Amino acid sequence: MQDILDKLMLTLWSVWRFRWTALVVAWLVAVVGWTGVAMLEYRYTASARIFVDTNRVLAPLLRDITVQPDVKGRVALISRALLTRPNLEELVRMTDLDHDIDTQRGLELLLIELKSRLSLKSGRRDDSIYTVRYEHSDPTTAKRVVQSLITIFIENNLGDEREDSQSAETFLDDQIVAYEGRLVEAESRLSDFRRNNVGATPNQAGDYYQRLDNASSRVRTAGLELKEATNRRDELVRQLEQERSAESNVATGSAQQSRILGLQDELDGLLTRYTERHPQVSQLREMISDLRNTDTSGAGQSGELSGQERLQNSVVYQNLRTLVSEASARVAELTARVEDYEQEVAELRLTVDSIPLVEAELLQLDRDYETLRTQHALLLERRESAQLSKRMGQDVDDVKFRIIDPPFVPSKPTSPNKLLLNAAVMAAGLGAGTGLALLLSLIRPVYYGQRSLALATGVPVYGSVSLYRGSVQRFKGLFANVTFLSFSGLLTGMFAVIMVFQLYGLTLEQLSAREELAPLISLRDADLVQRILSSELGVKIVNTIQGDSS
Amino acid sequence: MSSIEKAVNSLDNRFDRPNAELSSLPAPRLVSTDPVVAEPARGELAAAPLAEVNAVGEDDSAHSESAPERPAPLILPVEAFRKAGIICPDEPKSLIAEEYRSVKRPMLNYIGRQESDEERSANVIMVSSCISGEGKTFSAINLALSMAMERSQQVLLVDGDIAKASAGETFGLTHDTRGLLDLLQETSPDIESALIQTDLPNLCLLPAGQPSDHGAELLASEAMATLVQHLSERHADQVVIIDSPPLLMTNEANVIAELVGQVLFVVAAESTSHDMVKDALARLTGSPNVGLVLNKVRKNAGRGNGYGYGYGYQNDKRRPASRSRS
Numbered sequence: 116m117q118d119i120l121d122k123l124m125l126t127l128w129s130v131w132r133f134r135w136t137a138l139v140v141a142w143l144v145a146v147v148g149w150t151g152v153a154m155l156e157y158r159y160t161a162s163a164r165i166f167v168d169t170n171r172v173l174a175p176l177l178r179d180i181t182v183q184p185d186v187k188g189r190v191a192l193i194s195r196a197l198l199t200r201p202n203l204e205e206l207v208r209m210t211d212l213d214h215d216i217d218t219q220r221g222l223e224l225l226l227i228e229l230k231s232r233l234s235l236k237s238g239r240r241d242d243s244i245y246t247v248r249y250e251h252s253d254p255t256t257a258k259r260v261v262q263s264l265i266t267i268f269i270e271n272n273l274g275d276e277r278e279d280s281q282s283a284e285t286f287l288d289d290q291i292v293a294y295e296g297r298l299v300e301a302e303s304r305l306s307d308f309r310r311n312n313v314g315a316t317p318n319q320a321g322d323y324y325q326r327l328d329n330a331s332s333r334v335r336t337a338g339l340e341l342k343e344a345t346n347r348r349d350e351l352v353r354q355l356e357q358e359r360s361a362e363s364n365v366a367t368g369s370a371q372q373s374r375i376l377g378l379q380d381e382l383d384g385l386l387t388r389y390t391e392r393h394p395q396v397s398q399l400r401e402m403i404s405d406l407r408n409t410d411t412s413g414a415g416q417s418g419e420l421s422g423q424e425r426l427q428n429s430v431v432y433q434n435l436r437t438l439v440s441e442a443s444a445r446v447a448e449l450t451a452r453v454e455d456y457e458q459e460v461a462e463l464r465l466t467v468d469s470i471p472l473v474e475a476e477l478l479q480l481d482r483d484y485e486t487l488r489t490q491h492a493l494l495l496e497r498r499e500s501a502q503l504s505k506r507m508g509q510d511v512d513d514v515k516f517r518i519i520d521p522p523f524v525p526s527k528p529t530s531p532n533k534l535l536l537n538a539a540v541m542a543a544g545l546g547a548g549t550g551l552a553l554l555l556s557l558i559r560p561v562y563y564g565q566r567s568l569a570l571a572t573g574v575p576v577y578g579s580v581s582l583y584r585g586s587v588q589r590f591k592g593l594f595a596n597v598t599f600l601s602f603s604g605l606l607t608g609m610f611a612v613i614m615v616f617q618l619y620g621l622t623l624e625q626l627s628a629r630e631e632l633a634p635l636i637s638l639r640d641a642d643l644v645q646r647i648l649s650s651e652l653g654v655k656i657v658n659t660i661q662g663d664s665s
Numbered sequence: 666m667s668s669i670e671k672a673v674n675s676l677d678n679r680f681d682r683p684n685a686e687l688s689s690l691p692a693p694r695l696v697s698t699d700p701v702v703a704e705p706a707r708g709e710l711a712a713a714p715l716a717e718v719n720a721v722g723e724d725d726s727a728h729s730e731s732a733p734e735r736p737a738p739l740i741l742p743v744e745a746f747r748k749a750g751i752i753c754p755d756e757p758k759s760l761i762a763e764e765y766r767s768v769k770r771p772m773l774n775y776i777g778r779q780e781s782d783e784e785r786s787a788n789v790i791m792v793s794s795c796i797s798g799e800g801k802t803f804s805a806i807n808l809a810l811s812m813a814m815e816r817s818q819q820v821l822l823v824d825g826d827i828a829k830a831s832a833g834e835t836f837g838l839t840h841d842t843r844g845l846l847d848l849l850q851e852t853s854p855d856i857e858s859a860l861i862q863t864d865l866p867n868l869c870l871l872p873a874g875q876p877s878d879h880g881a882e883l884l885a886s887e888a889m890a891t892l893v894q895h896l897s898e899r900h901a902d903q904v905v906i907i908d909s910p911p912l913l914m915t916n917e918a919n920v921i922a923e924l925v926g927q928v929l930f931v932v933a934a935e936s937t938s939h940d941m942v943k944d945a946l947a948r949l950t951g952s953p954n955v956g957l958v959l960n961k962v963r964k965n966a967g968r969g970n971g972y973g974y975g976y977g978y979q980n981d982k983r984r985p986a987s988r989s990r991s
Contacts, residue, residue: 132935559938565959568932571939572946572957577929578768579959580804581760583750 125563129556130549137548138602144547145606148540149613155536157528161257162248163265164520167193193245194235202267203229209263210256233264244519254524261522269516287498294491301484308480312473323471327463334456341449348442354384355435378403378431402430526625534617541610738862739870742837749835751803752810754865765811768958772927773812775954776904779926786897787926787954789905791825795913795941799933800960802831805908808929812904813868819900821860823871825907825921827880830873832908836863844874848892849883856895871896885920893924912945919948928955934962 130137203226207213212229216222234248247264251257358377382399389396562568565579584592747753752762772790779787792805809822823845824832830840838861848854848871861870877883896905907925912918922928928949932942949955 128935561935561938562932562942562959563934564962568942568957568959572942574930574946574955574957575771576957576959577771578764579934579962580764580768580800580807582934582961582963583761585748585750 126553126556128563129560130552132561133552133555134599136555137552138599138606139548140551141544141548142602142606144544145541145610148543149537149609152531152533152536152540155531155533156252157533158250158252158530159254159257159524160248160250160529161254161261161522161524162246162520163261163518163522164244164246165265165268166243166517166519167197167245168243168516193237197235197268198230198233200226202264205267206260206263209267210259212256212260229260233260247522250529254526258522258524265516265518265522284498284501287494287501291491291494291498294487294494298484298487298491301480301487305477305480305484308477312477323463323467323474327460327467330456330460330463334453334460337449337453337456341446341453344442344445344449348439348446350384351435351439351442354380355432355439358429358432358435374429374431375403375406377429378406381431381435399431527621533621534614537610537613537617544606738864739836739838740864742835745835745837749803751835752807754810754814757814761807762811765807768929769808769811769815771956772808772929773815773818773904775927786894788903789893789897789907789925790927790929791907791909791918791921791925792929792931793909793912793918793922793945794931794933795937795945796911797829797914799911799931799937801911801931802826802829802835802908804929804931804958804960805832805906806835809868809906810865812906813865815867817902818867819869819903820867821869821871821896821899821903821905823896823905823907824873825884825909825917827873827876827884827917828910828915830876833870833872836870838870838872840873841875842872844872845892846874846877846880846883848874849886849888850877854888854892856892881915881917881920884917889920890924912948913941922949923951926953930955930957931960932957933960936961 207222207225207229213222213225216225232250235245236248237243237245247261249257249260249264251260357380361373361377361380378399382396382403385393385396385399391397562571565576569576741754743753743755747756750761752765753759756762776787790808792801792808794801805822809820812818813820822832824830825845826832827846830844833840833842833844842861843859845859848856848859859871859874861872862868863870883889893905893907897903907921909918909921912922912930930945930949946955
């Protein structure tokens, strides 16, 4: 501990040795520093808070990007999207910042400077509320710039949005018209086709193969029927022949016999088909029984009748002949029918190639038409929804940008903090002085005590002799010290004066800034007006009258 | 020793003062016949009038009564000493006196210990420093005065700083007083005549002498070695203190350093840098015994002795009776 104290004392004495150098350096640094600080310009920062609908602003940019950037990325994008060169140029124009710049290069520099002094920052978690800040040495200019920037945002975006929706609508209309044309075309094509391929188009019975099946079965059925009818006719013809032959072969006496035989045969034939209860069967039996009865009774009475007469008189024969003609007619009918059906089948078979093709084409036309119709319907729907959204957008206020806090410039300048800087200059001066003194003492060290001398040289020290000063010398020493202290005091005094002056000057600056700002409060926003009136002037708003904005 | 001196010494013993160390002024050692000259006024400043004393002394040497030619002893300019902070013989307990007591002790011990067949005599002490203004002359004079207060030391203070001759000046001698350089230039010098006896019986002076352009060469000559040798052997308990020029600024100091047996190196506190001391000491590596003394120490800066002086003598318990001060 003692060593530490000794070292401390030693250091202090070393600095004291070079006190004049330290003082001079401190003075130099302080004076230069204070002059520099005094020449610094005050800067004011105007700030406003706005609400930005980030999604809508970024939508055109991010339309085709599948991965959405995170909040920070979006904030950066917003900044770049809003602080574009056209916007900045318009800003410069609006605020007359370029009133003394002629060259292109000057304008470029101004724009760069503007961009660097403007800041658009968002809250950390929330990317919807942004703070616009601008720094300038003139508070009114700063405020004007921020106000103009916000105006530019709002105006630009209203315009953009309207344009967008307009173009979308036009596009939709064009598309719809085109589709309608195509639809009409398709319809006409379809109807033409249908017209041209009447027979081949599928009817209610079914498609081609079904039709072929039906026709074939009809042919088969009709063929069967024809066969039956043919058989019947043949059978009847045979019976007729048989009867005839029987009549011609048998004698007169046996004419009746042969007639009975004929009837018997006919009965047999009938019986193959009908039962006993059939009227024809019963009739024939009666006839047969009658004949037999008459045969016995009237045998040989009318034998002079000719065979033909007999035939003609023979009921059986006549019936048979009727039946035969009926059967023939039926056969002919059925034959015709079969032929007809067969022709139909043949025709169908002929068109076996073309009908499916037609059917396929018809299907395609149908499909095309269907597609067109669906698309058309979709477009119509879309146009409707676009119109609806546009109407909605017009009715509701555009919420892409909204001012939360209007531009405000505090009357106290944001930078530089001259008070702090002045104090820092003083500290720097003192530090530099002391540092230099220390450095010098380290470069040229001397001995203060016997012990260090002995240690350093290794030579025995016989003793140390105190400093003796005569009165003159003592006075001189005192005088020097007093001078030194007075100069140091002077420096401190200057520092105090400068600080006080700075405070006073700051107050002055605030007052003048406030006076400058007073008439510039814009009356665009009713909320703002309300707020100002109530806070600054203590006026309470009793009633607000809504008027139009013109 | 001459008979007269022996008689004076016995006179001293008869008085038998309790403060044996210090012989107060005026010491009745004068052998001059002129009573006026014998008792010069007190409190005079060290200035020109002493030249007259010397002249008178010189003249008197021609007609001293019963002794070989002996000039009037030089009165120490005590007031001047007091103003300059030099030891005043009538203040034996002052701070400066105490400090130099501790400084001289090891040197005297070394003299006592010294082998007889050494080449250089330990009783020849050189007082030097790095640069001028550090207090060589101050230290030399103080050392001389301090040693002169010893009981049996004969001290001869030689002003070897031939450029400035400040030691002689402090004693009040003019620059043209015959001294060292003159002795060196003479072929067969009369050494004793050049020595100046002060009113302290143990203390003699040899001033620098008439300034010469070849001072350095003279100091380096064989004659100087012979002279130093002679001076060191003058008495049994002789101590020769040579106040030399600064070591780093001249070459003469190196030369003198070759001839002496002890060196007292003066370092000024808060003034001499470490490097200078190192350089100077490096030049003295040939000398056998080097000792340092730290001069101009502020009481509060370094801690010197730090434990105070004047032990026991401030409360008047055992103060010697009838101390005459002036």
